[in-house]
Amino acid sequence: MEKREVKERRTGLPDLKNAEKGKVVLRFAPNPNGPLSFGHARGLVINSTYREMYDGEFILRFDDTDTKVKPPMLDAYERIQKETAWLTGRKPDRVIIASDRMEAYYEHAELMLQNDHGYVCQCSAEVFKEHRIAKTNCPCRDQKTSENLNLWSMMLQRQFKPGDVVVRVKTDMTLKNPALRDWPALRLQDTESHPHPRPEVGSKYVVWPLLDFQSAVEDHLQGVTHIIRGKDLMDSTRKQTLLYEHFGWDYPETMYWGRVKVHEWGGFSTSKMRNDIESGRYPGWGDPRLPTLEGLSGRGISNTALRAFWLELGITQKDISVPLSTLYAHNTKVVDAEAPRLSFIRHPVLCKVEGDEIPNSISTPVHPNDESMGMRTWEMIGREIYIENEDAQKGSLRLKEFADITLKGAPSPVANIDSYERSDKRPIVHWITKENSLEGTLLSTSNDEIQTVQGRIEKHNFAPGTIVQLERIGYACIKENDSFILCHESFDE
RNA sequence: GCUCGUGUGGUGUAGCCAGGUCCAUCAUAGUGGGUUUUCAUCCCGCCGACCCGGGUUCGAAUCCCGGCACGAGCACCA
Numbered sequence: 001m002e003k004r005e006v007k008e009r010r011t012g013l014p015d016l017k018n019a020e021k022g023k024v025v026l027r028f029a030p031n032p033n034g035p036l037s038f039g040h041a042r043g044l045v046i047n048s049t050y051r052e053m054y055d056g057e058f059i060l061r062f063d064d065t066d067t068k069v070k071p072p073m074l075d076a077y078e079r080i081q082k083e084t085a086w087l088t089g090r091k092p093d094r095v096i097i098a099s100d101r102m103e104a105y106y107e108h109a110e111l112m113l114q115n116d117h118g119y120v121c122q123c124s125a126e127v128f129k130e131h132r133i134a135k136t137n138c139p140c141r142d143q144k145t146s147e148n149l150n151l152w153s154m155m156l157q158r159q160f161k162p163g164d165v166v167v168r169v170k171t172d173m174t175l176k177n178p179a180l181r182d183w184p185a186l187r188l189q190d191t192e193s194h195p196h197p198r199p200e201v202g203s204k205y206v207v208w209p210l211l212d213f214q215s216a217v218e219d220h221l222q223g224v225t226h227i228i229r230g231k232d233l234m235d236s237t238r239k240q241t242l243l244y245e246h247f248g249w250d251y252p253e254t255m256y257w258g259r260v261k262v263h264e265w266g267g268f269s270t271s272k273m274r275n276d277i278e279s280g281r282y283p284g285w286g287d288p289r290l291p292t293l294e295g296l297s298g299r300g301i302s303n304t305a306l307r308a309f310w311l312e313l314g315i316t317q318k319d320i321s322v323p324l325s326t327l328y329a330h331n332t333k334v335v336d337a338e339a340p341r342l343s344f345i346r347h348p349v350l351c352k353v354e355g356d357e358i359p360n361s362i363s364t365p366v367h368p369n370d371e372s373m374g375m376r377t378w379e380m381i382g383r384e385i386y387i388e389n390e391d392a393q394k395g396s397l398r399l400k401e402f403a404d405i406t407l408k409g410a411p412s413p414v415a416n417i418d419s420y421e422r423s424d425k426r427p428i429v430h431w432i433t434k435e436n437s438l439e440g441t442l443l444s445t446s447n448d449e450i451q452t453v454q455g456r457i458e459k460h461n462f463a464p465g466t467i468v469q470l471e472r473i474g475y476a477c478i479k480e481n482d483s484f485i486l487c488h489e490s491f492d493e
Numbered sequence: 494g495c496u497c498g499u500g501u502g503g504u505g506u507a508g509c510c511a512g513g514u515c516c517a518u519c520a521u522a523g524u525g526g527g528u529u530u531u532c533a534u535c536c537c538g539c540c541g542a543c544c545c546g547g548g549u550u551c552g553a554a555u556c557c558c559g560g561c562a563c564g565a566g567c568a569c570c571a
Contacts, residue, residue, distance in 0.1 A: 009507060009508080009518060010507065010508085011507090011519090029571085030571085031570085031571050033571085064571095065570095065571085066570055066571070068570090069568090069570045069571085070570055070571060121569095124569095125568075125569060128569095132567075133494090133495085133567090162569070164569095165569085175496095176495080176496065177495080177497070177567075178495055178496065178566085178567045179495095179496065179497085179566050179567040181567085183567095184569060186569090187569035188569075189569085208569095210569075210571090211570075211571050215571090230565090231497090231499085231564085231565065232564090232565050233565095233571090234497060234565075234566075235497070235565085235566045235567075236566090236571095238497085258499070258564075258565090259565075263504090271570095271571095312506070312519095312520075313505070313506080314505095314506070316499085316506080317498065317499055317564095318500075318505090318506095318564095319500095319563070319564050320504085320505065321505095322521095323503095323504060323522080325504090325521070325522065326504075326505070326520090326521055326522085329521060330521095332533085332534080333534095336533070336534050336535095337534080339533090341531075343531095364530090367534095368529075368530095368531080368533080368534080369529095369534065369535080399530090400531065401530060402530090422530065428530050429531085430531060469533060469534090470531095471532095471533075472531045472532055472533080473531090474533080475533085
């Protein structure tokens with residue numbers, strides 16, 4: 001047997017099976033029942049990265065076929081498209097909305113009934129469950145094709161109530177895997193009391209496809225070649241493969257990833273977040289404590305870091321739990337080189353500087369490792385500065401880039417300049433002059449709480465959304481000119 | 494219960510399909526040190542893993558069988 005030449009370490013995602021460059025079609029299909037969360041990012045990152053690797057196409061599909069249990073949210077359609085572009089770096093090649101495609105699903109449902117590959121079942125869910133467990137056929141299974149078509153048109157004509165009737169795919173009631181036995185393909189929804197939120201859809205339809213049917217038909221219609229999704233949908237693949245066999249279609253290649261939890265968050269269920277927002281626990285989807293893309297980007301987690309994070313996890317089927325520090329480590333790498341440095345003084349203490357030959361201004365670099373970012377210059381005319389209360393307790397300090405001082409008196413100490421050169425090992429602290437700073441606020445998240453610290457923030461001209469580094473504190477995202485939120489964990493006080 | 498899937502250091506991940514070059518990769522965390530007028534960045538060192546038991550084989554992280562553990566599906570949710 002021939003041996004591989006060298007075992008090379010794989011980097012990046014593994015190759016796709018049966019993939020030809022330029023002919024790969026991938027998709028990601030969220031339910032628009034809320035904006036995108038951290039968990040959705042995996043599907044977006046993995047699928048869109050394969051698009052780039054294979055020069056293929058990437059479809060964003062809205063699976064909005066449930067109006068009651070997981071009702072879509074109207075503004076999510078736009079938001080999800082924006083968030084997708086933000087995260088993946090470009091727009092999807094195609095956008096499909098399932099609720100626009102109902103006629104196609106009806107057509108295939110009818111075709112399935114005509115070919116006797118499905119039937120209209122009037123058993124209750126409970127009764128059918130008995131059959132599924134007992135591996136026995138339900139009476140509806142033997143109906144004539146004409147009877148099925150007749151019942152189908154009655155469904156469309158609203159002659160049944162939700163729960164009374166369902167269209168099933170004929171598989172085999174003796175299949176080993178109970179999940180696959182004559183699975184339901186379409187059902188009725190009361191769209192009068194639970195209308196679809198899209199005005200053009202509203203109460204227009206009562207017969208709605210279920211995920212396995214809708215997704216299967218749509219994947220075929222769109223020419224999807226590779227499906228990469230969570231392993232919770234493995235049985236979906238098996239169900240859908242049986243449907244594909246009825247239609248004589250070839251099922252796409254599939255890959256799965258396992259379940260991911262984040263230590264600090266647990267899961268990230270859109271439905272649960274929606275409840276928490278509606279109950280007032282969080283003010284909105286963009287709250288920095290929430291694992292939504294909006295919440296994360298709002299506190300300065302970059303799209304590059306998110307991509308690196310998910311690419312590193314890859315597509316193993318293991319169920320894992322990851323600490324947020326992993327994401328933060330990626331973010332630091334992305335953000336540090338570009339983050340201007342600013343001084344923020346928590347619990348500020350005002351000091352009067354005294355000494356000989358005090359210069360008129362002090363200059364310090366915007367970024368210690370990048371001269372091209374320039375200098376920041378503080379006027380020393382007023383000779384009043386702020387230092388952190390905690391530092392003030394230490395008595396003698398080195399004001400960074402300025403002077404060694406000794407503090408005397410309280411509560412407004414005098415800072416006597418001992419030396420401009422560094423003369424000993426006294427601690428180096430950050431500081432700011434009174435005239436070059438404003439009152440400011442620093443927010444941070446911790447254990448589902450938002451903490452606030454008041455202080456003095458160095459004046460700056462950076463736009464909201466800019467990620468800066470507050471010296472000796474951490475990276476922060478500018479919310480407004482005088483308010484910041486910490487990107488990573490909270491202060492360790 | 495039935496069905497399916499997964500088990501590599503604290504956390505992830507490579508290697509497994511095509512057994513040897515694996516006293517097991519890389520990252521992150523932790524820890525020690527270096528650079529640095531930030532408790533940042535950067536650099537170096539250390540720490541630490543093949544779920545268990547059989548089997549096949551000259552040789553097993555890799556193949557086979559059996560356990561065990563964990564997860565998911567069995568919805569008229571996605």
